[in-house]
Amino acid sequence: MTLSVSHRKSGDTTTTGRQTTAGRSSGSAQRVGTTRTLETVTDASGAVTSRVRRTVLPGGLRVVTEQMAGARSAAVGVWVGVGSRDESAQLHGCSHFLEHLLFKGTGSRSALDISVALDAVGGEFNAFTAKEYTCFHARVLDEDLPLAIDVLGDMITDSALTSEDVEAERDVILDEIAMHDDDPDDVVHNLFAAQAWGGDTPLGRGIAGTTDSITALSRAQIVRFYRRHYRADRMVVAAAGNLDHASVVRQVRKAFGRNGFLDGDATPVAPRGATRRIPVRPGVAHATRPFEQVNLVLGMEGLARDDERRFALGIVNAALGGGTSSRLFQEVRERRGLAYSVYSFGSSHAETGLIGVGVGCLPGKVDDVLAVVRAELARLAADGITADELRIGKGQLRGGLVLGLEDSASRMSRLGKGELVHQELLTLDDVLARIDAVTLADCQQVAADVFANPELLAIVGP
Known part of the structure; x- marks a missing residue:
């Protein structure tokens, strides 16, 4: 996330x-x-x-x-x-x-x-x-x-x-x-x-x-x-x-x-605002391609980009599929051997967002993969994450944030997106403090809010 x-x-x-x-x-x-x-x-x-x-x-x-x-x-x-x-x-x-x-x-x-x-x-x-x-x-x-x-x-x-x-x-x-x-x-x-x-x-x-x-x-x-x-x-x-x-x-x-080009006295155009919520349509979409694998994305509506719950959702996302210790990696790849690539992700815009799971697997394993992923999403919606997953997720977000700002190009991107898209710049310490402030209850609530949303599925393969 x-x-x-x-x-x-x-x-x-x-x-x-x-x-x-x-x-x-x-x-x-x-x-x-x-x-x-x-x-x-x-x-x-x-x-x-x-x-x-x-x-x-x-x-x-x-x-x-x-x-x-x-x-x-x-x-x-x-x-x-x-x-x-x-x-x-x-x-x-x-x-x-x-x-x-x-x-x-x-x-x-x-x-x-x-x-x-x-x-x-x-x-x-x-x-x-x-x-x-x-x-x-x-x-x-x-x-x-x-x-x-x-x-x-x-x-x-x-x-x-x-x-x-x-x-x-x-x-x-x-x-x-x-x-x-x-x-x-x-x-x-x-x-x-x-x-x-x-x-x-x-x-x-x-x-x-x-x-x-x-x-x-x-x-x-x-x-x-x-x-x-x-x-x-x-x-x-x-x-x-x-x-x-x-x-x-x-x-x-x-x-x-x-x-x-610099003539005139115009003031900067404000970022795109969330004037209204754009709903996400549940359903299934598929496309036939002569690939060896089936690639699928299973997800639902997530959070808009300035939603204050995004820090909690980032931690939940890390627990779901953010690394090799995540639930999806351990269950889909390590324990069951159903896929080589499995991950979760989040994307957001001014008025809407998505949260999802991406998997690439052999055609004969699609049903098993979907069953496991759906079970993990349902478990998150019902029970949230554990205290250990909260600690690990905070560590992932903190480390990714700090390590991602170690060079001039990433610092430049932080400035550009902050100014153009968000119209405000949080310091690194501000963001780290917001991550640290997330509680287990925050994660349970956002997991219940997001992962209970209606499902949408995209499948591409032979």
Whole structure:
């Protein structure tokens, strides 16, 4: 279960030991051009080991950085508040298509120039599209951060989007869709989402689009989508590593100042809010593929992303299928030998979420696997978890959280998602305290609430 940032009351907080001071991360009230310190972490001697700052530039572009003591690298990401759930049926796959096209060249750089610029300094450079946002990111030596920011700014604000590039990349994306259609894990999870929310809804549709939707997309549609969604007030530039906030702000202002991109006095667009609950549809969905194994996902409605119970559900999820000591791993694989791969997972959005179990097994073992998984889910709903599972689950969440923030790229992602999606940044100590505060009763209640929900099942196989 991925832990996400949540809203809390404004005001500074201080924790003992590893000292942390934190404040609210967002809000349109911050005056353009002003810088706010969001988080300062010091060691036992009082030396600053990390500092998070935020500046709002003209046009509503937010710049959030974390200065990390002792780092020699830096990571930067441009987080754009648009994803596949923002597409109409006619634009299905447009966000992902556009992500590809921004690498194809600008008014001053060819596609090769973009690649060479980062390769020449040994940098890592990539992008991804999700249902609610798109991210373009780079990781470089600290001295090459200005170059990475300049390339990203050029791509975002001055993309060529030529007809030739659209047609060439269309074939690449069609190949990518075919590749995903050959991956049973991708197929079953797309089928699971389609069953949950409907294959004709923004949340239920796959991110990459379909062969038909990508074939039908025109350059004019993509350009209109780009101009409508790629605006300064819908973006966050997040950076972490050995950096100076003021220098990063100057570099971002220069790199993103092309073509009047920062003109205007817009305020940042608030994250997507939970205006209404989106229910999950129970039922069974299946697809035939010539795979050797059957892949299945069995689950039910989970929690929305800012639900305060998500920390308790994360611990329950760890006990269910979060590691080799989990119930599912021990019962399905170790004791019964029914499958090689078995795991549980959670996903969440503003208004809804899913919790589920994924298994890959031989066709003749499907009935036994489903019987065991259903029995474990029913046992969780009825009895919750044990005190030992609570202790182990807390340890898994704490360790995963801390170890996951050991490099500049993961720190950058924390800033970008916190600012763009949640509009508030919990400190590491805040999150650890919330995990520690979960009681056995909390876990019993959330298990009863979630795992008693109606079942949905997706199966893919021969």
